[in-house]
Amino acid sequence: MSKLSVHLVTWNGVKYVPYLFDSLRKQSFKDWQLLIIDNNSVDGMVQAMKKELENFPVPCELVE
Numbered sequence: 001m002s003k004l005s006v007h008l009v010t011w012n013g014v015k016y017v018p019y020l021f022d023s024l025r026k027q028s029f030k031d032w033q034l035l036i037i038d039n040n041s042v043d044g045m046v047q048a049m050k051k052e053l054e055n056f057p058v059p060c061e062l063v064e
Helices: 014-025 045-053
Strands: 004-010 032-038 060-063
Touching: 014 045, 032 045, 045 060
Parallel strands: 004 032, 032 060
Antiparallel strands: none
């Protein structure tokens, strides 16, 4: 079990995805996990997040 769990609730914010994942990858603390819950985005957000999560360095889960 990770010491920290980061939970994100998202909705139609695809333009922010590159900035979000760039920031998350720069974290120096490594014992954490990521949970993303999407609220039925229609702007390509889910697809963009799936692409970013392909090689993400910590355990992650995306709930659509």
